Amino acid sequence: MISVLIVDDAAFSRRMIRKFLQADGYEIWEATNGKEALSIVRDRAPDCLVTDILMPDMNGFELIQTLKEQGLAIPTIIISADIQESSRQRGYNLGAAAFINKPPKEDELRQTVRQVFSF
Amino acid sequence: MSYAKPSDKFLASRGISLVKQLTVDQIDALKELINIGVGRAASLLNEMVGFPICLEIPFIQVFTVEDLQQELIARFNSNYLATVRLEFSGSINGSAELVFPTESASTLVSILTGEDLGSPDLDAVKIGTLTEVGNIVINGVIGSLGNLLKQRMNYLIPTYTEDTVENLFAAVEPDDSTIVLAQASFTIEQLQVIGDLIFIFELQTFDQLIAAIEEVA
Numbered sequence: 001m002i003s004v005l006i007v008d009d010a011a012f013s014r015r016m017i018r019k020f021l022q023a024d025g026y027e028i029w030e031a032t033n034g035k036e037a038l039s040i041v042r043d044r045a046p047d048c049l050v051t052d053i054l055m056p057d058m059n060g061f062e063l064i065q066t067l068k069e070q071g072l073a074i075p076t077i078i079i080s081a082d083i084q085e086s087s088r089q090r091g092y093n094l095g096a097a098a099f100i101n102k103p104p105k106e107d108e109l110r111q112t113v114r115q116v117f118s119f
Numbered sequence: 120m121s122y123a124k125p126s127d128k129f130l131a132s133r134g135i136s137l138v139k140q141l142t143v144d145q146i147d148a149l150k151e152l153i154n155i156g157v158g159r160a161a162s163l164l165n166e167m168v169g170f171p172i173c174l175e176i177p178f179i180q181v182f183t184v185e186d187l188q189q190e191l192i193a194r195f196n197s198n199y200l201a202t203v204r205l206e207f208s209g210s211i212n213g214s215a216e217l218v219f220p221t222e223s224a225s226t227l228v229s230i231l232t233g234e235d236l237g238s239p240d241l242d243a244v245k246i247g248t249l250t251e252v253g254n255i256v257i258n259g260v261i262g263s264l265g266n267l268l269k270q271r272m273n274y275l276i277p278t279y280t281e282d283t284v285e286n287l288f289a290a291v292e293p294d295d296s297t298i299v300l301a302q303a304s305f306t307i308e309q310l311q312v313i314g315d316l317i318f319i320f321e322l323q324t325f326d327q328l329i330a331a332i333e334e335v336a
Contacts, residue, residue: 009276010251011244012231054254054274081255083159083262086271102255103167 003027007051034058156260177303203253219314268331
């Protein structure tokens with residue numbers, strides 16, 4: 001089964017994202033910050049990451065950077081309340097496959113994840 | 120509702136000349152930038168709750184902390200409020216707050232989570248839900264401001280607090296007790312929810328905000 005790791009410190013957002021993605025039958029795992037996410041990536045090797053940026057302990061940018069440095073190439077979608085163009089650009093520069101603003105729209109999120117798996 | 124504005128003499132006694140620095144055009148431009156951001160934030164809130172959000176035109180004011188406290192107590196008819204605060208820094212420093220009466224906070228969480236008002240589960244999810252709502256809404260405004268002014272903003276983790284108005288603003292240092300305030304009020308009529316978005320810019324960096332506005336205006 002294709003697996004997706006949702007990384008967000010807000011349970012409200014994790015619940016919303018999980019509900020949207022479960023409709024497409026993915027196996028869903030959750031982490032509340034970048035450090036937890038790293039641990040899950042090492043243990044379970046998810047097929048896709050969906051991550052917030054602003055989180056305690058390790059933020060989303062640091063998570064993507066660390067994964068890159070450790071050679072753990074996982075397609076990553078950023079979902080953030082941060083609507084700054086500079087943040088979007090930074091995400092893409094780090095190699096994010098997509099950058100979606102919160103609150104995510106169900107169709108847009110499901111379509112984006114499907115596109116990640118179609119490559 | 121009328122708002123008390125500190126006199127120029129009062130401001131001068133504290134070494135504040137900001138009011139004189141702000142021209143009508145600058146206030147108009149700042150108000151419009153806040154308006155654009157608040158409009159975006161209202162759209163995001165509307166997406167989340169599914170009811171129309173009514174906005175009042177934001178106003179820009181120089182307040183003392185005491186003025187702000189009195190204003191909030193009068194507007195909400197309560198001394199006990201719920202707030203989500205997001206501090207930002209960069210070329211412009213300050214904080215933004217989503218403020219509402221605790222009843223409005225509970226109603227919002229009930230709508231967003233489907234939990235019944237008065238349910239013990241409502242309290243359990245309240246803090247996390249409202250913090251995230253505040254995060255999304257405030258980012259809508261501050262991010263919009265940053266994008267328009269081409270100024271990078273860095274954020275701290277948002278925090279949720281329910282407390283008296285005095286305690287909510289107790290952390291403001293005496294030296295910074297005069298604050299530049301942009302305030303936008305909103306109402307969700309169908310839910311009887313009211314709230315304010317408050318932006319507090321540090322005086323030290325406000326000149327940079329004005330300079331950035333003049334560059335794009």
